[in-house]
Amino acid sequence: MGKTYGSFPFGYELLDAGGSLKLERWGDIVTIRPELQAYFPPARPLSSWRQTAHWEFIPEKQASLNGTWKKLKPGAPAQWPFATDGFSVYLETSGNKHLGLFPEQNINWRWLSTELGPEKKFLNLFAYTGASSLAARTAGADVTHVDSVRAMIAKASANAELSGITGIRWAVEDAMKFVQRELRRGNSYDCIQMDPPAYGLGAKGEKWKLENLLPEMLDSGCQLLNRGGTLIVSTYSPKLGTEELNAAITGVQAGISFETSELWLKSTSGKALFYGLIARIRKES
Ligand SMILES: C[S@@+](CC[C@H](N)C(=O)[O-])C[C@H]1O[C@@H](n2cnc3c(N)ncnc32)[C@H](O)[C@@H]1O
Numbered sequence: 001m002g003k004t005y006g007s008f009p010f011g012y013e014l015l016d017a018g019g020s021l022k023l024e025r026w027g028d029i030v031t032i033r034p035e036l037q038a039y040f041p042p043a044r045p046l047s048s049w050r051q052t053a054h055w056e057f058i059p060e061k062q063a064s065l066n067g068t069w070k071k072l073k074p075g076a077p078a079q080w081p082f083a084t085d086g087f088s089v090y091l092e093t094s095g096n097k098h099l100g101l102f103p104e105q106n107i108n109w110r111w112l113s114t115e116l117g118p119e120k121k122f123l124n125l126f127a128y129t130g131a132s133s134l135a136a137r138t139a140g141a142d143v144t145h146v147d148s149v150r151a152m153i154a155k156a157s158a159n160a161e162l163s164g165i166t167g168i169r170w171a172v173e174d175a176m177k178f179v180q181r182e183l184r185r186g187n188s189y190d191c192i193q194m195d196p197p198a199y200g201l202g203a204k205g206e207k208w209k210l211e212n213l214l215p216e217m218l219d220s221g222c223q224l225l226n227r228g229g230t231l232i233v234s235t236y237s238p239k240l241g242t243e244e245l246n247a248a249i250t251g252v253q254a255g256i257s258f259e260t261s262e263l264w265l266k267s268t269s270g271k272a273l274f275y276g277l278i279a280r281i282r283k284e285s
Contacts, residue, residue: 004261004278009084009106016049016269018042023049023267026091026099027082032056032072033097035273036063043269057097069093085109087134087163090155100129100155104265104275108193108232109135111280115230116141120190123182123224125175130156130168132193137165141191144169146178148201174201176213179220190229192221198237211239215248218281222254228285234263236276245277255284 008014013025019042022035030053042049050056054076059067069078079092085106091099109131116122118140124133125146133145133156147153150172160168171178175194182188194217198210214235221231235245242260249258258281266272 002261003264004107005264005266005272006104006107006275008265009103009109011082011084012103012106014103014265014267014273015052016042016044017267017271017273019046021046021049022273023053024103026101027080029054029076029080029091031093031099034059034063037274038271040271043267043271055093057093059097065096065098067097068095081162084131085135086113086138087131087159087165089129089131089134089159090162101131102128102195104263105131105195105234107263107278108132108234111232112136112141112191112193113139116191118142121188121226123189123192125179125192125194125221126196127156127193128152128195130159133168134160134163134165136191137168138163143167144171144189146171146173146175148172148174176217176220179217179224182224183220188224188226188229190226191232192225192229193232193234194221195234198235198239209239210235210237211244214240214245215251218248219252219254222252222256222281222283225254225283227283229283231279231281231283233279233281234276235279240277242277245279249279249281252281257282257284 011027015023017038032053054073056070082091112135116136116139120141122136122141123144127145127147133143137143153170260279263275263278
């Protein structure tokens with residue numbers, strides 16, 4: 001188990017981190033957001049951050065995802081198009097601290113861009129606003145994008161339109177239900193990516209926790225892979241450490257090899273931030 005330091009996607013910069021906050025640049029717009037992992041002091045004083053930033057997210061309670069965005073510069077846009085690694089997405093200051101893109105995921109966009117081509121089938125589960133779908137489709141792959149939240153599919157499809165990318169298959173469905181249906185239909189994929197939330201809602205509205213469902217998710221995902229295919233897994237859950245992730249992967253029935261790693265980004269000011277775990281599982285040829 002190693003540490004992987006990711007690079008910044010085009011147009012993005014983690015400028016500084018500390019004091020349970022992070023300072024980020026997205027094109028011309030600079031934001032301040034809460035960051036639990038930034039438990040150390042920042043490199044630059046927070047007062048200087050607030051002179052630079054356009055927006056700051058104020059959580060309604062400590063560690064809450066919900067809250068309000070405070071405008072620090074008059075005229076700062078609440079939504080703006082952001083051109084990154086070969087595609088564009090709309091970023092927006094909405095009711096929660098997420099803006100519409102996870103920049104550390106560019107480690108996966110870059111892998112997909114180099115490993116996938118026109119003859120490859122890619123399935124993006126828990127696909128959010130579509131960054132990995134756009135990267136894979138730009139490489140020419142046949143792309144199926146699954147998210148259970150209709151509003152997310154609408155955002156991903158708006159991002160595809162903004163990027164001038166067509167031909168992605170969109171599915172508003174529970175990820176596991178979709179996988180089980182594809183297995184029954186006899187379909188298979190060359191690459192599957194899953195980035196499940198720590199807590200989720202299943203097909204019948206039932207609550208699940210990632211640490212309970214992950215072994216089954218990984219096993220079914222690997223069944224759905226073609227021989228020689230790759231399952232990419234990202235996890236970000238305090239309940240799921242490297243040992244638990246490795247144990248869940250070792251339980252997969254199919255013949256596989258895998259590597260897991262901690263994902264980190266280093267700010268331009270020199271502060272290292274932890275972004276969860278990443279695994280690549282390869283099904284034997
Ligand atoms: C952490 S985000 C994924 C981020 C994405 N990989 C990226 O980098 O752009 C989790 C996504 O999973 C979706 N989701 C939550 N529960 C789901 C379920 N049961 N089935 C499918 N999607 C689900 C949410 O709507 C959200 O878009």
